[in-house]
Amino acid sequence: MAGFDHNMPLHGQECSPDCRRSRTRYVSIMPAAHPPVLPASPAPINDVEARLITETIRRFFGDDAVVRNYGPDPARLALHVEANRDIGMAEYDCLGELMARIDRNQISLDVTRRGTRVFGNAKLAYRQGTIL
Numbered sequence: 001m002a003g004f005d006h007n008m009p010l011h012g013q014e015c016s017p018d019c020r021r022s023r024t025r026y027v028s029i030m031p032a033a034h035p036p037v038l039p040a041s042p043a044p045i046n047d048v049e050a051r052l053i054t055e056t057i058r059r060f061f062g063d064d065a066v067v068r069n070y071g072p073d074p075a076r077l078a079l080h081v082e083a084n085r086d087i088g089m090a091e092y093d094c095l096g097e098l099m100a101r102i103d104r105n106q107i108s109l110d111v112t113r114r115g116t117r118v119f120g121n122a123k124l125a126y127r128q129g130t131i132l
Contacts, residue, residue, distance in 0.1 A: 039128035040072035050132045052101060053079065060094040061085055061111070070121075070129030076106040080125030087111045 045053070050069075057067050061083035071078025079098075095109045110121045118126060 042069045042078075042128065042130050043072055043074040045069055045077075045132065049102060053098065054132050056097055056101070057081055057094060060090045060097075061087075067132045068125040068129035069132055070125040071108065075104060076108065077102065077104045078108045078121070078125075079110070080122055080129060081109065081111045082114050083111060084114050087113060 054067050057079075058065050061081055062085050065081050065083040065085075068080040068082075069078065070080060077098075091109060091111045094111075095107065098109065099107050108121070110125065112118060112122050
């Protein structure tokens, strides 16, 4: 890039000698790395609620659906479902039925189709969730 001064500080910061040698200014302003977040164990669910949840979810997503509880807060129920069926609007119908039958402040239901890429809350469910 013509007219680009590699020795000039970025955003009022002084460049380090390493910055000048590497011909890039971004080395001097990289944030410090943080350690990974430790997994939190999910809040326990009693047997009656667990049976109700699995029956409801299997009715909407089939008998081979895998249900995981991964939320650490007992007032908020966080569930993940892995199913072979197409998800569509069944996710919202199932969530509505769960909200009507279970008394919690918040119920979160994430549904992924088996074999698809996992991201977001589904990753948390796979890493720290327990299968109901």
